[in-house]
Amino acid sequence: MSTKSSETDKSTPQSQPSEQVSIVQAFASVTPYEKGSKRHKEITDAITNHICKDMVPAYIVSKDGFRRLIQTLDKRYQLPSRTHFTRVAIPEMYEKCKAGVEYELKKVKFYATTTDMWSSRTMEPYMSLTVHYIDDNYEIKSRCLQTAYFPENHTGENIAQGLKEALASWGLCEDQQVSITTDNGSNIVKAVTLNNWTRLQCFGHRLHLAIENAIKDERISRANGLCKKIVGHFSHSWKKKMMLAEAQEELQLPQHALITSCPTRWGSMQQMIDRVLEQQKALSQVLSADRKTRHLVPQWQDTDVLESVSKALGPLQEFTDALSSENYISVSYVKPVLHLLNTKILAVKDEDTDLTKTIKSKILNYINKHYEDETTQELLDIATFLDPRFKTNYTDEDKLPNIKARVMSDMDMSSHKDTYEPGSSTSRENPDIDLPPPGKKARKSLGSFFKTTSAMPAALQLEEAIASELNSYLLSPSIDSEEDPLKWWRLHQINFPRMSRVAQKYLCIPATSSPSERVFSTGGNVVTCHRSCLKPEMVDMLVFLAKNL
Structure with missing residues (x-):
């Protein structure tokens, strides 16, 4: 057996000689792609897509690390200059994407819109417009049409004219617009009225105003102000943050950071209050240790007020988030949500404190009044x-x-x-219908002798x-709410x-104007401190591509 195996080993070559590369292949492996070649265009388009979709500054193509990455991936690809991307590649991709959106909109029979006004980091004013429709496959679609530079005074008349021109530029007929969803700014409301359009008020904005109206109370203002001071104190001191983390570990509390409140988002105030209540023992321990911060320790009166506010507002947070989506139907939820608020969520209960009852009643009265x-x-x-x-x-x-x-x-x-409609199955202009040639009488079929004419008019x-x-x-059974x-x-x-x-x-x-607000969030990611000199036309292109690619 050993002799046989040794002979086999001898006959088997230890290594195969590598195949020699021809001179043509050697030169081809290092020869740069021609600029008009398919491969060069594919890579350039992919980089352009990355810049637009991921909101990356165009100057990334001139960075050494990015150039090295491209060189490692494909040595034959020569990266174009930054100027090529800003003046050629991005405008070409915009025109191509715009043509695709226009083609989609030509098939739309009815649509809804949302709009809002926004000022960039450089205080340049913009007006956004998004369109929403359901296609023939019964899928809901959203398209950002523009983030247009709007230097005119933000009067109702100017906004009305700007909206009309925006729809006309995309070939959208105003008669096909079912409704426009906006916030409750007086100039926006006036613009929609001047255009004689049906308007739906943003549910999220209306709820925000209802809550603002309900918490106009000295006790709530004092307790809310105390929370803001506590959060600000810990945000500006790394030593206090470390002490808070140690106290959380000692008291076996969740290792959660404090939350800052945003004036335009009532939900952030609610989250801030909940976090302060959750970490109250740890906060009191750290603040009490320093004589300069003892005045920030929440008193029992403040705690009672914060708990009353949290109990009244806590259940409302989920409704705002659910109704702000643009990926599923939301308008049909508004009436059920209003019913639920009146009968369950904001219904006054015996165990509620007087402050909780007051907050609930004020919110309900405000919302019901403005949805009449x-x-x-x-x-x-x-x-x-x-x-x-x-x-x-x-x-x-x-x-x-x-x-x-x-x-x-x-x-x-x-x-x-x-x-x-031209091209429909019942239209006379349909070329697919076979008509008998003129001068010849059509032969009757056997079934035509049994056909009876209805005496009822077609109408x-x-x-x-x-x-x-x-x-x-x-009469058909209702489906599950999920x-x-x-x-x-x-x-x-x-x-x-x-x-x-x-x-x-x-x-x-x-149901809300959140789609337009998300457009401005995208705009904020485009017009950064490093790209504050972008022209309005380029801002419109980049936001459009980021939302529609």
Whole structure:
């Protein structure tokens, strides 16, 4: 056996000789790509996408570390200059992305919008506009159309004209706009009124104003001011932070940092109060140890006030976060949420303190008062009616006939629009329909002898079909509140062809103006202290690409 194996080893070569590289291959491996080649364009596009999507400064292409990275990945690629990216690559990508968005919008039958005003780090004013719609596959889509430089005075008239021009520049018809969601700024409200558009007030902004109104109390102001001083004291002293961490470990409290309150976000105030209450023992231990900070130790009166505020506002935080999303339906949630606030979340309980009861009552009275508008109520009722999770559950009985009539009217308009729309199956202009040649009489089929003509006019037939479709929808079982209504409509559009189109029309409306605020957050990441000299046109391009790529 040993002899045989040794012979085998001898016959087996220890190493295979490497294949010799030809001179042509050797030169090709180091020859730079031609600038017009496919590979060069692919890498350049990928770098441009990285700059725009990840909001990276264009000067990164001139940094040694980035250039070394590219050289390591592909030695044949020669990185273009920064000027090439800012003047050629980014504008080309913008035009290409813009063309894709325009193509999408041409197929949109109905849409909703959100808008807001913003000033950059360099105090340059901008106006954002986002569009929201439901496509033929029943998926909700959002597109940022512009972050336009707006140097004019922010009057209602100027904003109204600016919004009209923005829609026209994208080829969007105003008649197809179902609603526009904005905050409650007087100039924005006036602009929408001048344009004669339907407006939905931002739920998050309205709730913020309701809470601001409810906490106008000297006791709350004192306790809230004390929290801010405590947070500020620990934020500016690394020694106090270390002492707080030691106290947390000693008292077996969570190793959580304190939270700073933001004046324009009531939720941050609520989080700050909750964190101070959570860390109260550790904070008192650290502050009491220093004679200069003993006045910051919360007294029992302050603790009672903070607990009362936390108990009243705590449950509201989740509703604001849920209604601010643009990835799922939110407008049909507003009526159910208002009902829940009145009957459960903000309902006064026996165990509530007097301050908690006062806060709850003030918030409810403010919100109910500002949602009494008939136009707003009708819009919310229709959206809730078209949501298969809720239907008529949150609509008043006396308003139900009017809502049904409005939905049936929209169904009728949708039917007529499809009938006379060029290219539709019932249109005379459809080239796919085979018409008999002129001069020849069409031969009758056997089935035509058994065909009977209906005595009912076509208008009455359509009216009956619409009423039947509406009743069938109401009789169908409601789906679970956790399910996606758009998936339900996608599956049942065959059974409810007219109502499904009406659902596409109304369910695209966002309940808050958060999409426009997110655009400004993106703008803040673009116009940084290192890029404060960006031209407004470049800011618009970069924000557009960051949101739409």
